[in-house]
Amino acid sequence: MRKLWIMSAALLAFFTARGQEHNEPPYVPETDPAVLQKLDEWEDWKFGLLMHWGPYSQWGVVESWSICPEDEGWTQRKPKGIPYYEYLQKYEALGKTFNPVKFDPSKWAKAAKDAGMKYLVFTTKHHDGFCMFDTKQTDYRVTGPQCAFSNNPRSNIAKEVFDAFRKEGIHAGAYFSKPDWHTAYYWWPYFPPKDRNVNYDIKKYPERWEHFKQYTYNQIEELMTGYGKIDILWLDGGWVRPRKTQTKESLSWNKTQPQDQDINMAAITKMARQHQPGLIVVDRSVHGPFENYRTPEQQIPDKPLSYPWETCMTMAGSWSYVPNDKYKSVNTIIHNLVDIVAKGGNYLLNVGPGPDGELHEAAYTTMHNIGLWMHVNGDAIYGTRAVAPYKDGKVCFTRKKDGSVYAIYLLDENEKLPAAISFKGITPAKGAKMVMLGTNEKLRWKQAGDAVEISIPAAVQQKAWQHAVAIKIDKVS
Incomplete structure (x- = not known):
């Protein structure tokens, strides 16, 4: 939690300075x-x-x-x-x-x-x-x-x-x-x-x-x-x-x-x-x-x-x-x-x-x-509020007030949900639980270098997902 708040504060400070640099x-x-x-x-x-x-x-x-x-x-x-x-x-x-x-x-x-x-x-x-x-x-x-x-x-x-x-x-x-x-x-x-x-x-x-x-x-x-x-x-x-x-x-x-x-x-x-x-x-x-x-x-x-x-x-x-x-x-x-x-x-x-x-x-x-x-x-x-980094590739992040974070994967038109979703910049806490909204099935995840990789079960993939899917991460480090 402390690390999360420090990251958010640093992000806000950076963009405050960025606005001042552009004479806003x-x-x-x-x-x-x-x-x-x-x-x-x-x-x-x-x-x-x-x-x-x-x-x-x-x-x-x-x-x-x-x-x-x-x-x-x-x-x-x-x-x-x-x-x-x-x-x-x-x-x-x-x-x-x-x-x-x-x-x-x-x-x-x-x-x-x-x-x-x-x-x-x-x-x-x-x-x-x-x-x-x-x-x-x-x-x-x-x-x-x-x-x-x-x-x-x-x-x-x-x-x-x-x-x-x-x-x-x-x-x-x-x-x-x-x-x-x-x-x-x-x-x-x-x-x-x-x-x-x-x-x-x-x-x-x-x-x-x-x-x-x-x-x-x-x-x-x-x-x-x-x-x-x-x-x-x-x-x-x-x-x-x-x-x-x-x-x-x-x-x-x-x-x-x-x-x-x-x-x-x-x-x-x-x-x-x-x-x-x-x-x-x-x-x-x-x-x-x-x-x-x-x-x-x-x-x-x-x-x-x-x-x-x-x-x-x-x-x-x-x-x-x-x-x-x-x-x-x-x-x-x-x-x-x-x-x-x-x-x-x-x-x-x-x-x-x-x-x-x-x-x-x-x-x-x-x-x-x-x-x-x-x-x-x-x-x-x-x-929700912003959390650094706000986005990595096709994954956007939002933060709830209890400290949990959502990873939202953006689906292109007619795109099927992939077998794995990966992102960098957010580190789940040890033992963190993940679940995709619209299902009750817990998702398996692993740390792969500096990236997080989430496995999507075949049964979940086969559902008719549209626009985006949201994965809740209950704890981040």
């Missing part, structure tokens, strides 16, 4: 005991669901970005060539026709639970400013009188979603966009927007910015007081930040002179935690005291990180609904999950509902098949 701003540890406890619980959950949904699903276009006047691949308007303000008018009118009559969050929640997901992050508002909750700050909302869905008894979508998921034992997280491209306090119609940032001079019009800060504060307080227990406040739009916190990456998001877009995160966080004690706050990409964990997007770090982190990734190709989107294979998703967890992270997997409120059938099938694996192998995933 240091992670600022949380000091609130209630938040630290919640973060520890969150690190046990490992697997969550992210959902991007809004009126844009009616067109099957990328969420919000097509109204951003930047010439990037993900901001293109459909059809191409349509004048900007004509497009903006049509896009904002989607809020009136949004009518997801098949909306049934209990079906989503049951599918997520079946997949083994432990927490949800739901988009209450994206950058376009359309609110999927019953805010009193604007009529540009799903419960607004102009919205086709407003007369539906389930019109307060965020509340219905959070309630349904909590009923299944899944923790609730609120995605909230700091920038708001609809409110005149951020994109003032007096000026044309130039890029994703505020479109007026904050120093010249400080009162307007103060209105925006209050608008943002009020909306977050509504979410923290009227929607039950919220475990995570997941803030997107990292260009809305104090000028002093700008990085090379965030400066690249400014086509004009960067401004001091300080919304007073200290006040927002204090208020939010008064209503939701222990709340995890994730001010994405703004490195500092309000980024309780970091969120690499659509990528998995090469090595373990020295702070809490979560890879957010699409289940298919797009964050939002696309009619014929192609979903990742279950094998790919399981391998991603094992890789992430072995490196000490969480996996937040995104799906986008369609305009009628339904998910692609492929989403339900994918989640069900993930669940088939998780129901057998979940003990190797939940409640």
Whole structure:
């Protein structure tokens, strides 16, 4: 055990130094005991669901970005060539026709639970400013009188979603966009927007910015007081930040002179935690005291990180609904999950509902098949931490809090379980017992030089194993 902890500590120290060598701003540890406890619980959950949904699903276009006047691949308007303000008018009118009559969050929640997901992050508002909750700050909302869905008894979508998921034992997280491209306090119609940032001079019009800060504060307080227990406040739009916190990456998001877009995160966080004690706050990409964990997007770090982190990734190709989107294979998703967890992270997997409120059938099938694996192998995933070395060849390692270790062998598509699995870097204690999850048969093992070789009985090999197998080692030296 002592050797195991020394190895883990050395690993964390190495990658802390590695981050500093690459000029990554240091992670600022949380000091609130209630938040630290919640973060520890969150690190046990490992697997969550992210959902991007809004009126844009009616067109099957990328969420919000097509109204951003930047010439990037993900901001293109459909059809191409349509004048900007004509497009903006049509896009904002989607809020009136949004009518997801098949909306049934209990079906989503049951599918997520079946997949083994432990927490949800739901988009209450994206950058376009359309609110999927019953805010009193604007009529540009799903419960607004102009919205086709407003007369539906389930019109307060965020509340219905959070309630349904909590009923299944899944923790609730609120995605909230700091920038708001609809409110005149951020994109003032007096000026044309130039890029994703505020479109007026904050120093010249400080009162307007103060209105925006209050608008943002009020909306977050509504979410923290009227929607039950919220475990995570997941803030997107990292260009809305104090000028002093700008990085090379965030400066690249400014086509004009960067401004001091300080919304007073200290006040927002204090208020939010008064209503939701222990709340995890994730001010994405703004490195500092309000980024309780970091969120690499659509990528998995090469090595373990020295702070809490979560890879957010699409289940298919797009964050939002696309009619014929192609979903990742279950094998790919399981391998991603094992890789992430072995490196000490969480996996937040995104799906986008369609305009009628339904998910692609492929989403339900994918989640069900993930669940088939998780129901057998979940003990190797939940409640684990990274252990050095996190991986050797096709074997990943996870550590339980009791000191036991899992060796997880990654199976290629249609690969049969081999007669022997070997790895280096983890040394079982003398007399250690090994068992493969999904069987009750103890496995024989031996030390072969600096490697460990585990024999797989023929009867175990012949089972229809898929994706990966997890072998529990009850004691390591």
